Every structure is written in C-alpha cells, then in structure tokens.
Amino acid sequence: MLFNSTEFILFFPIVTIIYFMLPSKIRYIWLLIASYYFYMGWNPKYVVLLVFSTLITYISGLLISIVPSKTKPQNHTRIKRIIVAASLIANLGLLFFFKYINFASGIIVNLFSRLNISLDIPRFDILLPVGISFFTFQSLSYTIDVYRGDIYPEKNILRYALYVSFFPQLVAGPIERSKNLLKQVSKPVKFDFETARDGFMLMLWGYFLKIVIADRIAIVVDAVYDNYEYYEGWYFIVATILFAFQIYCDFAGYSTIALGAAEILGIKLTDNFNSPYLSQTVSEFWRRWHITLTSWFKDYLYIPLGGNKKGQFRKNLNRLIVFFASGLWHGAGIHFIVWGVLNGVYQVIGDMLTPLKKNAIKALSLNENSFSFKIYKCIITFCLVDFSWIYFRASALHVGNTIACSIFHAKNPWILFDGSLYELGLDEKNFRLMLYCIFILIISDICKRFGISIRKKISEQDYIFRWLVIVFSIFFILTFGLWGPGYNASNFIYFQF
Numbered sequence: 001m002l003f004n005s006t007e008f009i010l011f012f013p014i015v016t017i018i019y020f021m022l023p024s025k026i027r028y029i030w031l032l033i034a035s036y037y038f039y040m041g042w043n044p045k046y047v048v049l050l051v052f053s054t055l056i057t058y059i060s061g062l063l064i065s066i067v068p069s070k071t072k073p074q075n076h077t078r079i080k081r082i083i084v085a086a087s088l089i090a091n092l093g094l095l096f097f098f099k100y101i102n103f104a105s106g107i108i109v110n111l112f113s114r115l116n117i118s119l120d121i122p123r124f125d126i127l128l129p130v131g132i133s134f135f136t137f138q139s140l141s142y143t144i145d146v147y148r149g150d151i152y153p154e155k156n157i158l159r160y161a162l163y164v165s166f167f168p169q170l171v172a173g174p175i176e177r178s179k180n181l182l183k184q185v186s187k188p189v190k191f192d193f194e195t196a197r198d199g200f201m202l203m204l205w206g207y208f209l210k211i212v213i214a215d216r217i218a219i220v221v222d223a224v225y226d227n228y229e230y231y232e233g234w235y236f237i238v239a240t241i242l243f244a245f246q247i248y249c250d251f252a253g254y255s256t257i258a259l260g261a262a263e264i265l266g267i268k269l270t271d272n273f274n275s276p277y278l279s280q281t282v283s284e285f286w287r288r289w290h291i292t293l294t295s296w297f298k299d300y301l302y303i304p305l306g307g308n309k310k311g312q313f314r315k316n317l318n319r320l321i322v323f324f325a326s327g328l329w330h331g332a333g334i335h336f337i338v339w340g341v342l343n344g345v346y347q348v349i350g351d352m353l354t355p356l357k358k359n360a361i362k363a364l365s366l367n368e369n370s371f372s373f374k375i376y377k378c379i380i381t382f383c384l385v386d387f388s389w390i391y392f393r394a395s396a397l398h399v400g401n402t403i404a405c406s407i408f409h410a411k412n413p414w415i416l417f418d419g420s421l422y423e424l425g426l427d428e429k430n431f432r433l434m435l436y437c438i439f440i441l442i443i444s445d446i447c448k449r450f451g452i453s454i455r456k457k458i459s460e461q462d463y464i465f466r467w468l469v470i471v472f473s474i475f476f477i478l479t480f481g482l483w484g485p486g487y488n489a490s491n492f493i494y495f496q497f
Contacts (some may be wrong), residue, residue, distance in 0.1 A: 004207065004210060016264055024188050031166065036050075039167070042171075043129065043130070053139045055162065064084070065152070080147055085382075094132075095132060102123050105440070131171030134171060140300075142160075145179065150180075159185060168265075172251070173254075173255060173272060174271075176270060192449050192461070199264035200260065200470070202260030204477065205256055206253045207257065211481030213438065215436060218246055219425035223425045224424060233411055233412045234416060236407050236410075240403070243393050270292050272290060277442075278446065279305075300316055305321060319344050390407075
C-alpha cells in the first residue's frame with residue numbers, strides 16, 4: 001500500500017478514527033493489526049519474514065535478561081554474546097538470502113571463471129520483500145540495546161511486534177530505536193486537534209515533495225539515465241543535478257508523510273533529514289541525510305570497530321568499512337558499493353587535507369565565517385555528493401562510468417538554452433514549474449537551517465489563514481501532482497532497499 005495511493009487515503013482515516021475510539025489499553029493491538037494489514041498489501045506471504053524477525057529478536061531480548069547473574073562474569077557475558085550472535089546471524093542471514101544471494105553467487109561465478117573454472121550455481125527467483133532492510137535493522141537494534149543494558153526487554157510480545165511493524169515507518173524508515181518508539185506505543189495519548197492538524201500539514205508537505213517534485217523530476221531523469229546511449233555531456237549533468245533533488249524529495253517525502261501520520265496518532269518519530277544540501281562538508285552531509293541510518297551505523301558498527309579512538313589510520317579504515325556496508329545495505333550491486341565507498345573516500349581525503357586547507361585559508365587571508373566562503377563550501381560539497389549519486393542511480397557500474405566520463409568531456413552547453421531539455425518528457429511550462437518547486441524546497445531548507453519552522457509560523461496565524469493554507473496546498477498537490485503530466489503513483493525509491 002503506497003502512501004500516494006487511493007487505498008492509503010481511505011485506510012489511514014479509518015485506522016485513526018477507530019484508534020482514538022478504542023480504550024487506551026488496547027489501542028496498540030489495533031495499530032498492530034493495521035500495520036500487518038498495511039504490510040500485507042504488497043505480498044501477504046512475506047509477512048512470515050516480519051513475524052520471524054520479530055520473534056527472533058523478542059526471544060533473544062528475553063533470554064538475555066534471564067541469563068543467571070550468579071554465573072561467573074566471563075560466562076555471563078559469553079552466554080549473552082552467544083544469544084546476540086544467534087539473533088544477528090538469523091536476521092542478517094534472512095536479509096542475505098533475500099537480498100544478496102544472487103549477487104554473491106554471481107561474484108563467485110565470475111571469480112572462478114577468471115581461473116577458467118566453470119561453476120553452475122543456480123539463481124533464485126526471489127522477489128525482494130519490501131522494507132526488509134529497514135525492519136531487520138530496527139529489530140536488531142533492540143537486541144543490541146538489551147544486551148548493552150540501554151533498555152529493559154519488552155515483555156508484551158504484541159507491543160514489541162508493533163514496534164517492529166509500526167506502519168508509517170515500516171517499509172522505508174525512519175529506523176526507530178526501541179527506547180523512543182516502544183515507550184510511546186505503551187502510553188498512548190489523547191486525541192489533540194492541534195497536533196493532528198500539524199501532523200496533517202506535515203503530510204501535505206511530504207506529498208508535495210513526492211508527488212509534485214520527485215515524480216515530476218523522475219520523468220526527466222529516467223528519460224536520460226534509462227537511455228544513456230543516446231545522450232551525452234550536459235544532458236547527464238542536468239539529469240544528475242535533478243536526480244539529487246529527486247531522491248531527496250522522494251525519500252524525505254516518504255519520511256515526512258510518515259512523521260505526519262505518526263504525529264496525528266500522537267507518536268513522535270525521528271526526523272530523518274535536516275537540510276542536507278546546505279552542508280559545508282561531506283561529513284556534515286551524512287549527519288543530515290538519512291539521519292537514523294547514519295546513527296545506526298555509527299552506534300552499532302563504527303563505534304564497536306573502535307571509532308576514532310585507535311589512531312588516524314583505524315579511524316579512516318573504520319569510516320571506509322562503514323560506508324562500504326552502507327553502500328551494500330542500499331543495494332546488491334557493485335555500483336552501490338562504489339557509491340558508498342566514494343562517500344567514505346571523500347571524508348578520508350578531507351581529513352588528510354585539513355592542515356593544507358587551513359594553511360591555504362591563512363595564506364590567502366580568507367574569512368571562513370563569511371557568507372561567500374560558506375556558499376563556496378556548500379557548492380563544493382553538493383558537487384561531490386552529486387557526483388557519487390551517478391553510481392547510485394546508474395543501473396550498473398559500467399553505466400555509471402560511461403556517464404561520469406561523458407560529464408567530464410561535456411561539450412554541448414547549448415542544450416541549456418535551445419529548448420532541448422523540453423524534449424525529455426516535460427514541456428516548457430512543466431519544466432519551469434519543476435524549477436520553481438525546487439526553489440521552494442531550497443527556501444524551506446534555508447528556513448529550517450536557521451531554526452525557522454514554517455509550519456509553526458502558519459499555526460500561529462488565525463484559523464482562517466491556516467485553513468486557507470491547507471485548502472490551497474491540497475488543491476495545488478492535486479492540480480500539479482495527481483492531475484499533472486504523466487503522473488503515475490510510483491513506488492518510493494527507497495522501497496527497493
């Protein structure tokens with residue numbers, strides 16, 4: 001069930017109305033039923049995987065808590081580690097089979113073929129379960145948190161099952177921590193009109209990002225990237241810049257709708273994006289992009305590897321390992337790994353060049369706090385991040401390499417002025433509308449960066465103004481989104497991960 005589908009538009013109000021009509025003590029059961037129904041809307045049989053991951057991590061949490069404390073300290077710790085390891089193997093094994101088995105077998109076949117050894121490894125005809133990477137990581141964080149003593153194990157299996165399957169963020173995040181979400185589903189709040197209104201406004205912003213901007217940009221980006229043999233140079237530059245905004249609006253759109261839907265239900269989810277393209281370094285970008293995944297890798301991989309406490313070499317190595325894992329998490333393909341490692345390399349090189357940059361700034365008497373210098377750093381960071389997006393969007397590594405080479409040899413800047421861009425699926429009016437909407441997004445992010453909440457400012461106005469804004473927003477989304485050119489209720493990009 002897509003957020004941008006008629007089914008969800010009917011599903012969510014019904015779930016919300018019944019939720020607040022029920023006694024507080026049993027509301028979580030209704031949300032659990034609704035969440036499983038929501039997930040089964042894609043492929044009912046894969047709900048078994050959700051149940052499996054839930055049971056494994058729930059049981060592991062209980063087992064960790066009942067390990068006899070009277071045993072020797074070393075035995076006590078070892079038993080707990082065995083339980084955690086079993087949970088990790090079971091869940092990651094599930095993820096590996098459904099997401100990476102064909103990728104891994106393909107690599108093995110290719111390696112042996114280079115040695116003139118022929119292997120016949122059968123390929124599995126597997127449909128990737130939607131959201132498996134998200135709910136697997138969310139459930140694993142619970143096991144690890146219980147092992148570390150950060151939280152107490154949840155005794156109520158239905159309440160824990162809701163934590164794993166809460167429908168607004170089930171299939172594409174944000175990846176919530178148990179100490180945030182479990183506490184809230186345990187203590188439901190009363191219906192609050194103002195909170196619900198603010199949540200609805202947040203959902204409208206998410207729909208604007210997805211339906212009006214991301215889906216409109218997708219028409220141009222798909223035209224170029226899916227037919228890369230017929231384009232060159234500046235076509236790829238334009239498409240790659242637009243893809244940066246497409247994936248941002250697509251993923252942030254989903255997260256924003258999820259945050260708004262949860263807020264209407266009285267639940268606060270973690271904000272997944274914080275004006276990422278206004279970052280002045282690649283490291284800062286990753287603190288502002290997909291925040292819950294970045295923090296997951298930091299807490300459960302980077303720090304356990306030693307973080308930055310074992311010298312500069314280990315710090316850089318740990319970074320590369322994390323971004324290798326991040327690339328692999330995003331997709332079973334070499335091009336995803338290249339994308340991830342490239343972002344890690346950016347940060348390693350950035351650290352290595354820090355003394356040189358400081359000396360250059362001092363020698364040139366540049367003011368690091370000046371507006372122009374900050375804009376310069378933002379542009380450089382955007383260019384680096386956007387270049388890596390080539391490999392994220394490309395269908396294969398060789399496609400990404402072809403596009404990257406063509407960009408470096410671009411010789412057709414006239415397409416920016418002769419109307420050629422209007423032949424990529426959007427006419428001139430819709431192309432300009434797309435640019436206007438991107439400008440609105442940038443203004444919104446600038447406001448957010450400076451701590452200005454547009455939603456709060458609207459809420460502070462009189463009720464006539466507030467309702468005019470809501471009605472206008474709905475009309476605008478319907479007119480330029482659902483009823484716009486070539487509209488199709490497409491999946492969110494991150495559903496494939």
